Amino acid sequence: MTPASRLSAAIEILADIEARRRPAADVLKDWGLSHRFAGSGDRAALAGLVYDALRRRASARWLLGADTPRATLIGMLVLQRGETAQTLAGLLSGERFSPEALSADEQGALASRRLEDAPPEIQADVPHWLWPSFEAAFGADAVQEGRALAERAPVDLRVNTLKATREKLLAELEPLGAVPTLLSPLGIRVPLGPEGRSPSVQSEETFRKGWFEIQDEGSQLAGLIAAARPGEQVLDLCAGGGGKTLEFAAAMDNKGQIFATDNDKRRLAPIHERLERAGVRNVQVRTPRGALPIDDLAGRMDMVLVDAPCSGSGTWRRNPDAKWRLRPSSLADRQKDQAQVLRAGAQAVRPGGRLVFVTCSVLPDENDASVRTFLADHDDFTAMPLGGLAKSAGFSGFGRLASAGGLGLQLSPQRSGTDGFFVAVLQRR
Numbered sequence: 001m002t003p004a005s006r007l008s009a010a011i012e013i014l015a016d017i018e019a020r021r022r023p024a025a026d027v028l029k030d031w032g033l034s035h036r037f038a039g040s041g042d043r044a045a046l047a048g049l050v051y052d053a054l055r056r057r058a059s060a061r062w063l064l065g066a067d068t069p070r071a072t073l074i075g076m077l078v079l080q081r082g083e084t085a086q087t088l089a090g091l092l093s094g095e096r097f098s099p100e101a102l103s104a105d106e107q108g109a110l111a112s113r114r115l116e117d118a119p120p121e122i123q124a125d126v127p128h129w130l131w132p133s134f135e136a137a138f139g140a141d142a143v144q145e146g147r148a149l150a151e152r153a154p155v156d157l158r159v160n161t162l163k164a165t166r167e168k169l170l171a172e173l174e175p176l177g178a179v180p181t182l183l184s185p186l187g188i189r190v191p192l193g194p195e196g197r198s199p200s201v202q203s204e205e206t207f208r209k210g211w212f213e214i215q216d217e218g219s220q221l222a223g224l225i226a227a228a229r230p231g232e233q234v235l236d237l238c239a240g241g242g243g244k245t246l247e248f249a250a251a252m253d254n255k256g257q258i259f260a261t262d263n264d265k266r267r268l269a270p271i272h273e274r275l276e277r278a279g280v281r282n283v284q285v286r287t288p289r290g291a292l293p294i295d296d297l298a299g300r301m302d303m304v305l306v307d308a309p310c311s312g313s314g315t316w317r318r319n320p321d322a323k324w325r326l327r328p329s330s331l332a333d334r335q336k337d338q339a340q341v342l343r344a345g346a347q348a349v350r351p352g353g354r355l356v357f358v359t360c361s362v363l364p365d366e367n368d369a370s371v372r373t374f375l376a377d378h379d380d381f382t383a384m385p386l387g388g389l390a391k392s393a394g395f396s397g398f399g400r401l402a403s404a405g406g407l408g409l410q411l412s413p414q415r416s417g418t419d420g421f422f423v424a425v426l427q428r429r
């Protein structure tokens with residue numbers, strides 16, 4: 001495909017995502033299946049264009065003064081890829097397979113509009129209705145935080161200390177430009193390729209051997225703060241594919257017991273193969289059949305992780321379409337889910353044990369607020385001060401990471417260079 005025909009296809013895909021409110025990944029996949037002539041390079045370039053455009057959707061549209069898929073793409077090309085009205089004239093000719101040439105209105109908008117003049121939520125590329133939550137979370141830094149969430153995300157790996165060390169893995173992955181992460185002592189960051197292409201780390205021999213997992217540094221830090229120790233009894237209540245289960249097993253050096261479950265058995269399914277590859281031997285996977293199979297664990301766990309269902313606002317760098325699909329009703333549904341999983345998890349905590357609440361969100365409505373609601377109903381739990389926990393987890397400079405409501409730690413691309421994660425540790429008396 002020519003560069004111009006890729007732009008036409010990207011506009012078509014953006015229109016489809018919008019018209020049918022479908023996840024970008026599904027639309028891109030369908031497009032690839034129905035356009036077999038497009039090679040893997042074309043598909044990767046298209047995905048780059050579409051995801052970059054979705055990350056900057058509000059600011060791109062504002063720049064062009066139009067709420068269309070075409071404006072989203074052209075605005076992104078200017079804001080993200082440094083194109084100008086002059087260079088765009090070479091790309092947009094209106095000839096066969098190329099998008100129409102810039103109109104007089106578009107040229108006028110590009111010549112006169114400046115993003116600095118836009119309302120703050122547009123500059124931040126945050127949906128209008130969520131802006132009050134954003135300001136509540138970040139105060140004067142809200143625009144910077146939104147902008148950081150509209151950047152591309154790097155690929156982070158967590159070394160599996162059951163099989164390798166960070167130094168050994170860094171040496172193996174040197175050809176990919178791998179570097180140590182700044183906060184997590186377990187992390188390695190691999191830079192993206194041209195146009196934001198992800199390096200194919202899963203084709204590495206070291207991945208097959210179980211030396212590492214793909215896990216954002218923020219998720220690693222959440223797991224480190226939970227501080228699973230060798231010999232402990234641990235319940236991972238919302239284990240999904242097992243990202244944190246695997247991290248705990250390595251932290252516990254395969255000693256003690258982890259129970260991993262999830263109310264969606266399809267999400268839980270990949271965990272078996274991952275445990276095998278990682279050489280994990282202390283995990284009992286409990287696949288649900290109806291109710292969550294945890295009744296026998298009541299009051300027995302040293303630590304229960306509730307890695308709760310949430311809006312995913314902290315992962316907008318990776319899933320920018322989710323940012324524009326989120327609705328107030330689904331946020332309210334997630335808050336109800338959070339109350340339910342916290343209640344279920346609390347029952348399994350032994351006296352003196354800890355309930356660790358994690359979301360991949362930056363919205364106080366489902367972070368501090370969910371913890372506050374839980375504590376109001378559970379006077380046998382108290383929020384632990386996070387300074388000591390962060391230090392014992394091996395990273396410092398924690399003060400700037402306190403959440404707005406003060407009940408937990410708030411990570412974000414701007415603050416910690418990671419996805420946006422919230423972590424609170426609640427101790428049972």
Ligand SMILES: C[S@@+](CC[C@H](N)C(=O)[O-])C[C@H]1O[C@@H](n2cnc3c(N)ncnc32)[C@H](O)[C@@H]1O
Pocket residue numbers: 237238239240241242243244245261262263264267292307308309310337340341
């Ligand atoms: C953020 S994801 C978990 C990610 C996982 N812990 C990891 O580190 O890879 C949240 C999970 O909560 C699960 N979930 C939602 N409601 C639940 C409930 N009521 N009980 C248990 N799990 C639930 C979802 O199926 C989803 O897999």
